[in-house]
Amino acid sequence: MTRIEQARRKVRIAQYAITVAAAAALAAFGAAARSSHPGSHVGSSSSATAAQQLRTQSNSTSSGTYVSPSFGQPPQVQSGGS
Amino acid sequence: MNGFRSMGCDVVVRDGVPLAPVRRLFAERDRRFSRFIQASELNRVNAAPLGVAVVSEDFASMLSLSLDAARATDGLVTPCVGRALTAAGYDRDFALLPRDALRLEPAAVPSYRTVSVRGRIVLRAETVELDLNGVVKGTTVDEALAAVGEGWVSAGGDLATAEPVVVGLPDGGSVTLDAGGLATSSVAKRRWLAGGAEQSHLIDPRTGAPTRSRWRDVTVAAASCTSADVAAKAALLLDSDGPDWLDERGLAGRFVDRRGVVVFSAGWAGHALAA
Numbered sequence A: 001m002t003r004i005e006q007a008r009r010k011v012r013i014a015q016y017a018i019t020v021a022a023a024a025a026l027a028a029f030g031a032a033a034r035s036s037h038p039g040s041h042v043g044s045s046s047s048a049t050a051a052q053q054l055r056t057q058s059n060s061t062s063s064g065t066y067v068s069p070s071f072g073q074p075p076q077v078q079s080g081g082s
Numbered sequence B: 001m002n003g004f005r006s007m008g009c010d011v012v013v014r015d016g017v018p019l020a021p022v023r024r025l026f027a028e029r030d031r032r033f034s035r036f037i038q039a040s041e042l043n044r045v046n047a048a049p050l051g052v053a054v055v056s057e058d059f060a061s062m063l064s065l066s067l068d069a070a071r072a073t074d075g076l077v078t079p080c081v082g083r084a085l086t087a088a089g090y091d092r093d094f095a096l097l098p099r100d101a102l103r104l105e106p107a108a109v110p111s112y113r114t115v116s117v118r119g120r121i122v123l124r125a126e127t128v129e130l131d132l133n134g135v136v137k138g139t140t141v142d143e144a145l146a147a148v149g150e151g152w153v154s155a156g157g158d159l160a161t162a163e164p165v166v167v168g169l170p171d172g173g174s175v176t177l178d179a180g181g182l183a184t185s186s187v188a189k190r191r192w193l194a195g196g197a198e199q200s201h202l203i204d205p206r207t208g209a210p211t212r213s214r215w216r217d218v219t220v221a222a223a224s225c226t227s228a229d230v231a232a233k234a235a236l237l238l239d240s241d242g243p244d245w246l247d248e249r250g251l252a253g254r255f256v257d258r259r260g261v262v263v264f265s266a267g268w269a270g271h272a273l274a275a
Helices: A003-036 A045-058 B020-033 B041-047 B057-072 B082-087 B133-148 B225-237 B239-248 B266-271
Strands: A067-069 B003-006 B009-013 B051-054 B115-118 B121-124 B152-155 B158-161 B165-168 B174-177 B180-186 B191-194 B197-200 B215-222 B252-257 B262-264
Touching: A067 B266, B003 B020, B009 B020, B009 B133, B020 B041, B020 B057, B020 B133, B041 B057, B057 B115, B057 B121, B057 B133, B057 B225, B133 B152, B133 B158, B133 B180, B133 B225, B158 B165, B158 B225, B174 B180, B180 B225, B215 B225, B215 B239, B225 B239, B225 B252, B239 B252, B239 B266, B252 B266, B262 B266
Parallel strands: none
Antiparallel strands: A067 B174, B003 B009, B009 B152, B051 B121, B115 B121, B152 B158, B158 B180, B165 B174, B180 B215, B191 B197, B215 B252, B252 B262
């Protein structure tokens, strides 16, 4: 094999490697982009649980029942904002 | 007091409740999510604020929850305010802020839709500096209560309880929180001046600047501290629409305006006020 043929072979191998890497990167980006589309979000199992909890609680119609009058009892803790 | 300092506030648990697991959880979360701890995971993620980042499971979970909060509030409580907070001058621990800094221009807040999470992969389609404060404290309070399984846990006055507890409210008065969580969002404490103009830590993503809402304090009760905290922030940012927004969601809220006048949502008036 001449030195020119050897050089051409190296170029072909390099081009193949670049093509494979580009395809892999595109596939990874496509998967990530799909997850950003509304309705296709998939998180970890723990985040899915937390997300479900937030949605449920934000839409609750009975959360007003979490508070009741204190009838003048002294506070045990202060909610002052932070 | 059965408590300690973390996340820039006092963390208190009911007497008799073990403190160690609560302290451990808060320390872990502070190390991971603080903007003011140089080696935090948040700062590592924000160091390259565009494209793909691999994060811890805890970070991915918290960011997912934060994006859910953004969806539930039409983008008002969003994790995309990191750069806007810095632009407002909030670039170091609050105790270290100069009381009158140079005036800075507001920074536009990118849409939360430019951020997505899949497993432990975070993708940002635009340059976004994250700030997860909208959910970190409330979630840590909820998880701390779950860890100890009794009593109540409070962080800076945002609390979750497993038993009835009497809570003092901004500008006086009190209420019994029977279960779930209660949180107050306020612009009364963390505020400073920049170029002579008052700033606060609560960024309105529609302007990129600290809120100019009429409300000084908004207190909300909900099924958890996380939900109460997110709803309180959104209601404060919504200005005059805040009470109706809570009513539409069946949430109990108490509003104090900048002159000290107190207004109640229908849910609060119906349950928390003595007849």
